Amino acid sequence: MTAHPRAWQRPYTNSPLVVYTKLSPNHSGQRIHSIDRITPHCVVGQLSAESICGCFTSPTRQVSCNYGIGTDGRVSLCVEEKNRSWRLSSNFNDQRAVTIECASDMNEPFAKMEEKSKKARKSGGGRRKLVLAQNGSGGTEQ
Numbered sequence: 001m002t003a004h005p006r007a008w009q010r011p012y013t014n015s016p017l018v019v020y021t022k023l024s025p026n027h028s029g030q031r032i033h034s035i036d037r038i039t040p041h042c043v044v045g046q047l048s049a050e051s052i053c054g055c056f057t058s059p060t061r062q063v064s065c066n067y068g069i070g071t072d073g074r075v076s077l078c079v080e081e082k083n084r085s086w087r088l089s090s091n092f093n094d095q096r097a098v099t100i101e102c103a104s105d106m107n108e109p110f111a112k113m114e115e116k117s118k119k120a121r122k123s124g125g126g127r128r129k130l131v132l133a134q135n136g137s138g139g140t141e142q
Contacts, residue, residue, distance in 0.1 A: 042104035066080070
């Protein structure tokens with residue numbers, strides 16, 4: 001994969017909604033493509049923002065995400081946005097995506113996306129907000 005022609009022109013900033021940071025060693029370093037998508041995923045468990053990042057600190061796990069959203073809507077930073085997380089085993093997607101792990105129920109239907117979306121919106125302002133849509137797809141507001 002070659003670098004996106006304008007990837008170097010876009011400064012990467014981490015969300016101002018982050019209340020906890022524990023950086024994972026599990027990433028590929030600087031992205032070679034600009035961010036153009038968000039990939040949400042549900043952690044099976046009612047975890048805090050801190051616990052979600054804790055899941056990705058061991059190098060033997062070989063998995064990570066950029067952000068975690070805990071049961072209370074608090075946001076943690078696990079891999080800086082400038083770096084490619086190891087979320088999907090898909091270089092194509094992970095080079096382009098901000099990856100977000102969301103606390104979830106232990107049984108189906110797992111995530112209550114409407115509740116998570118409301119909590120994420122309520123928890124902050126700032127120029128850039130992380131938002132989860134009710135259908136489970138993600139987006140960013142500028």
